[in-house]
Amino acid sequence: QKEVEQDPGPLSVPEGAIVSLNCTYSNSAFQYFMWYRQYSRKGPELLMYTYSSGNKEDGRFTAQVDKSSKYISLFIRDSQPSDSATYLCAIPRNAGNNRKLIWGLGTSLAVNP
Amino acid sequence: NAGVTQTPKFRVLKTGQSMTLLCAQDMNHEYMYWYRQDPGMGLRLIHYSVGEGTTAKGEVPDGYNVSRLKKQNFLLGLESAAPSQTSVYFCASSFPGRGGEQFFGPGTRLTVL
Numbered sequence: 357q358k359e360v361e362q363d364p365g366p367l368s369v370p371e372g373a374i375v376s377l378n379c380t381y382s383n384s385a386f387q388y389f390m391w392y393r394q395y396s397r398k399g400p401e402l403l404m405y406t407y408s409s410g411n412k413e414d415g416r417f418t419a420q421v422d423k424s425s426k427y428i429s430l431f432i433r434d435s436q437p438s439d440s441a442t443y444l445c446a447i448p449r450n451a452g453n454n455r456k457l458i459w460g461l462g463t464s465l466a467v468n469p
Numbered sequence: 470n471a472g473v474t475q476t477p478k479f480r481v482l483k484t485g486q487s488m489t490l491l492c493a494q495d496m497n498h499e500y501m502y503w504y505r506q507d508p509g510m511g512l513r514l515i516h517y518s519v520g521e522g523t524t525a526k527g528e529v530p531d532g533y534n535v536s537r538l539k540k541q542n543f544l545l546g547l548e549s550a551a552p553s554q555t556s557v558y559f560c561a562s563s564f565p566g567r568g569g570e571q572f573f574g575p576g577t578r579l580t581v582l
Contacts, residue, residue: 364509388569390570397576398575398576399473399559399561399573399574399575399576400512400559400571400573401572401573402570402571402572405570444511444512448569456514456517456527457569457571459511459512460511461509461510461511462511
């Protein structure tokens with residue numbers, strides 16, 4: 357079983373839709389959870405970052421962590437064509453003095469006008 | 470503040486040729502990383518460094534070497550390029566810390582014929 361699993365999609369939605377992106381993970385010791393956004397032919401950039409369980413909201417984006425199910429979600433409200441990108445979940449392994457991230461494969465999202 | 474920059478942006482090599490990819494960051498980050506990104510494989514860590522003069526192997530280090538002679542620079546070398554090294558290479562940097570947000574460069578697209 358992979359440490360982090362993410363459905364690669366692709367996902368195609370109409371403008372204004374609510375989008376749900378998800379990852380599952382295997383290690384219950386993980387505590388920090390990140391979502392990166394990667395536009396075509398660009399490097400990933402951090403979108404949201406949560407610690408432990410619960411929700412975190414930033415504008416149209418909400419990150420949710422369910423530690424009991426080992427499930428993390430990113431919701432996008434009122435999706436826009438500019439949200440079209442690949443969304444990657446990432447979890448710091450937090451072992452020792454390195455800060456290696458475990459990456460999901462990324463979900464490709466297209467928001468159609 | 471340029472963030473993370475990578476040189477070159479594109480390169481085509483013949484099998485057996487060598488090259489060096491240069492990464493520079495101006496954020497005074499301690500940690501630096503080299504990744505490769507391939508379709509269906511996601512981001513995979515090649516090598517990383519937790520400080521000037523130190524390097525360590527990641528998940529897929531074979532065929533690559535690195536050096537971190539200055540804190541702001543991290544070099545990735547291919548001594549004898551192979552077609553399997555055709556990929557998009559990303560450099561990233563971060564501060565040490567629990568969260569460990571990584572800041573990425575724009576990438577280098579390498580094709581090995």
